[in-house]
Amino acid sequence: MTVEKRTYCRFCLGYCGVMVELDGETVVGVRGDREHPISQGYTCPKGRALGAFHEHPDRLDVPLIRRDGVLRRAGWDEALGDLGRLLGGMIETHGAAAVATYEGTYSVFDGSAAAMTARFMGAIGSPSRHSTLTVDVPSGPYIAELVAGSPWLTPIPDPDARFVLLLGTNPMHSHGHILSLTRPKAWLRHWAANGQLWVVDPRRSETAAVATGHLAVRPGSDYALLAYCVREILIDGADREYVAERVAGVERLAAAVEPFDLASAARITGLDPGELEALVEAMRRAGRVAVHPAGTGTSFARGANVVMWLSWALAAITGALDRAEGMPIRPGMLRGMQRTGWEVSDGVPEPGPPSRPDLPRRWGQYPTVALLDEIEAGDVRALVVVGGNLLTALPDTPRTIAALRSLEALVVIDVVETETTRLATHLLPATGQLERADLDPVDFFGMRPVLQLTDAVVAPRARRRSVWWILAQLGRRLGVEVMPGGLDVEAATDLDVLRALHGGAEPEQWARLEAASPAAVLGEPPEAGWTRQFLPEGRWRIAPQPLVDQLATLEPPPADGLLMITRRMLRKVNSHMADGHGVRDPARPEAELHPRDAEAAGIVDGDLVRVGTEHGSIELAARVTDRIAPGAVSVPNGFAAAWVGNLVSGTDLDPLTAMPIQSALPLSVERVGAAAGE
Secondary structure, eight states, rough: EEEEEEEOSSSSSSSEEEEEETTTTTEEEEEOOTTTTTTTOOHHHHHHTTHHHHOTTBBOOOOEEETTTTTEEHEEEEHHEEEEHHHHHHHHOGGGGEEEEEEEEHHHSSSTTHHHHHHHHHHHHHEEEEEETTTTTTTHHHHHHHSSSSOOOOOOTTHHHHHHHEEEHHHHHHSSSSBBBBHHHHHHHHHHSSSSSEOOBBBBTTTGGSSEEEEEEEETTTHHHHHHHHHHHHHOOOOOHHHHHEOOOHHHHHHHHHHHHHHHHHHOOOOOOHHHHHHHHHHHHHOOOOEEEOOOHHHOOOOOTHHHHHHHHHHHHHOOBTSSTOOOOOOOOOTTTHHHHHOOOOOOOBBBTTTTTSBBBBBOOTTHHHHHHHHHTSSOEEEESOOOOOHHHHHSSSHHHHHHHHEEEEEESBBBBOOOOOOOOOOBBBBOOGGOEEEEEEGTBBBBOEEEEOOOOOOTTTTTTTTHHHHHHHHHTTTOOOOOOOGTTTTHHHHHHHHHHHHHSSSSHHHHHHHHHTTTEEEOOTTTTTGTTTSGGGEEEOOHHHHHHHHHOOOOSSSSSSSEEEEEETTTTTBBBBTTTOOSSSOOOOEOHHHHHHHHTTTTTTTTEEEEEETTTEEEEEETTBBBBBTEEESSSSGGOOOOGGOSSSSOOOOTTTOOOOOOOEEEEEEEOOOOOO
16 A cells, blocks of 8 residues: 655755655655645656655764775775874864865755765865865855845845846756756746847757747847947946935946947857847836846856846846836745844855865865865865765866865765765765655745755665765764754754754744744745845945956857867756656757857767867767757856867866856767767
């Protein structure tokens, strides 16, 4: 006899509600929860494969220690004791900074992992913390900090937005990035039907297919399109009353975008001038403009900061920021920033690590790309990886492999085997999402303010343990206390830890959440304009000098030749689920190119091709399609069979965030072998 339990999926920021069918402790099926107030029965292929992933043949079950070059089984006491001695000796000899951490995609979707990693590093006194934040859309928190004084403010399109502009993102597949968009097709069609939905992307993506308008810009030129829009709206179309009351620095903004007239924007973007004029006219008719630019196409490119900044600027001058039918800002149902506000920051970073003091330290973390320098310099001797696959996340793959192999200790906490786990000196098995209680506070960036708390669906198998338990036990071996609220690591439960970490700021909300578990709890958004009382001098700082300077120095992408863009895919998240286990029609690493470009290179659909930048090359199958604009080549990230890191340099970095430039790179494509079947 089977039973069903309610929970939510944690493969991406959609956090859809699901019903898990169990035969005893075995997962035999997963379906969408029709009673879930947000997802309403929707699931994507990843969510439907949740049961297969839980039963994955490569699940990690027991701790492993590398002995004589081979990973061998160990008990928890043996593994943690060995690590305690090893890391303790390093800290005593070289200082606490010799121990570093990296938090990957898995830790993002674990309600206690990131907070406990921060507590662990604080307890041992190490500043060497790194995460996906600095290799995946660091422009988001950076621009929020410069414009609003807090990196954690995230304006998102309102469900009833009059005009939505999406740049370089395909939420139909990704479900949004810094935007939790479950049921993406329904929301996208809603925006298109009730207002205007425009998509700027060299690909005619699945999102573009349902849009009001699609502009196939030259990769890396989005900044020029936005600068033109801001320039023209400032001339005619701005919300003068809102700007006068809420926006500071408008004159400097106008001067910064003045060079981007119609002729200049058309030349840089490769668009017909009429397309640009139509876009601006549509904005003027709509009034408030909601802009979401946080996708791989824009956020990985050289102009990422400027694109994010001008998106804020366009929303601000049209009166959309923190406004209904524009871009509301969530205060957090558990943080309650509409009452507490935030400590205003000016965005000036701290110095980077000893080997790279020139790189910026922000938000309590060193830039992840600095890890390689720190390891090579001998400053970092042990690295604790929490749910991340560094070999598919970092640039310069050969250098990354060499650096990880040189570590005295590479500790990997994860759920299934990855390319990174195979290099570990200590491999520690973590519970999967169905084996732990968890919290999903998506209300900072979700379409609706919502919280979700869930119990574990099944008990952990074998010797898998929660991330918080592993870090707290390791802390004990190092003589430091990591547990929050005085909890006893031996007696505490997942829920105890979540309550101690997140339940204090808004205890009434937490009590309501526990009472509703495992259902979602909706909250009422605060009144529009709530941010004003906490903003620097009550205004958006809309023309920060570092961004004005960066716009002035950006070089347009070359008008000729091929340019690489990267993309996310529906059936995986970064390298998570890239092996396709349990997913129908799994994603494959394919380079998309236009028929004109394919013909010029003598390539037909399905051919094996080598794509290369000045940094390196990879081989993958060609997908010839008119869905992509001439001159652009789209390559998916996260595949071990075709590491995009081979194409990316660890020294070509954004100077303000230290993010490696991963998109709009000049690219060559050559045929290596015949199409399958020839």
